[in-house]
Amino acid sequence: MIDDDLRDLYQEVILDHGKNPRNFRRPADASHEALGNNPLCGDRLTVYLRLDEDRNIRDAAFEGKGCAISIASASMMTDMVKGKSLAEARELFERFHKMCTGDDDGGIADGFEDELEKLKVMSGVRQFPMRVKCATLAWHAMNAAAEGEDAATTE
């Protein structure tokens, strides 16, 4: 018997992304990269970005080790931010972060309806406060990469 909260956390989509992560590679032409480190558990993900001169994300990928939640989140994120401007990606992160912590006001930001609908599968972490960091690790690393920092930490 599996509890509802657990089923919410480990939805099929997440298990699929966790087992078969998209964009799990190191692009040779990445312009930015950063290591996302969760010192609590030792998980480490490196996020790679290729930004054009207008700060649009042309490519996003990642490598590393982590739990099903952090890998799935990185997989979905890299899929989603490709083709967006950095500013848009950051705004999406802000909305996603609120969703994970339960601070979401329910309103959908313009232009992100589809993304946020997809990201809803991650919102099961709300019931597991210790796991919010797993869900946001890759996003923190993306931010750090864009800002030219070498590493991001969830602390």
Next chain:
Amino acid sequence: MTNVVNLTEPIGADAFDVEAVRRDFPALSLEVNGRPLVFLDSAASAQKPRAVIDAMTRAYESQYANVHRGTYHLSQVATENYEIARAKVAQFMNAKSPDEIVFTHSATASINLVAHSFGSMLEAGDEIIVSVMEHHANIVPWQLLRDRTGIEIKVAPVDDAGNFLTGEFEKLLGPRTKLVAVAHVSNVLGTVTPVKEVVRLAHDNGTPVLFDGAQGIVHEGVDVQDLDCDFYVWTGHKLYGPTGIGVLWGKSEWLEKMPPFEGGGDMISLVTFEKTTYREPPARFEAGTPAIVEAVGLGAAIDYVTAVGLDRIAAHEKELLDYAMLRLADVEGLRIIGRARQKAGIVSFEFGDVHSHDVATIIDSAGVAVRAGHHCAQPLMDRFGVTSTSRASFGMYTTRAEVDALAEALEKVREIFG
């Protein structure tokens, strides 16, 4: 006719009654997620018996004042209780004298004290030997010392089963080895270091030995005179006592030579702006108001452990470990990391390719509490080629049924991850 019970020879006097022990620990009757708590994380911190909680409440309610300075009654009572706790610690470790017991706030703090104070007597090029099994608490203080003074750190290896390799350790000893600092028991592998061999080899080389006994004193106990090491550090909260109180035991000939670590009240003999003189150990190393009530709580924990019997606790944990190693070996996809010949009640494992955090989250929903992650031993994780493990660790109150509960809860992980 009423039954007559002969109280001088109670039935099963030698039997370890784990259910009776469990009733002494209020937290063990908690429910988590609607299930009885199965607490398998005692190596991180143990639950507390009522006796410890009561002793601390009593100390706060009716025996509390600052120590070593008040001339009034309550301060004298508090001082006496604090020093009684020190004497209990000394007796528990079979130290020669309570003066060899320095109270700190944790095992980590104790190692940092030695790294600063003893470490200040070292020079660039001097060497310290640790093992690959160390907790970060027995790595980072030495690295900080290395950064300050230019010492070198050498690392003694373990084999693939997690056995401490005494022969390899011996090769690291040399003319510049100034300290050996290794774990008595590994917090990840459960490996029991051959401590007597380590002391013999180190002393033959003229090198003092520090043991990180955070796990060792709990699972194995220690007799520091018999062991003949030079420093032994541990912490209260893993021995069923409170947090915020740690112990540094050091041979008096070392403590007397060592300069103060932190300066402040209580550790001085005379202070002027020109010159300050320091008190003898252990006061020299206890600057500021100490953890008074925590010391009392630790004393109560020692009384409790002694009453239950350290030997009987160790035997219970050993039996449980044997059972767990067999029971968990039956769980498909589970790989135990650490199968040393001498092993304490700590079982680290991987479960298929499921990350330890996912394992821990899922089995928590069945009330089973294990530690997941690197266990503050990242170099050891690297040694075994893993980033993290799940870890079940046992205490005096752990039962076979709880090991079964762990094994059954792991089936839920399989159900979700397939």
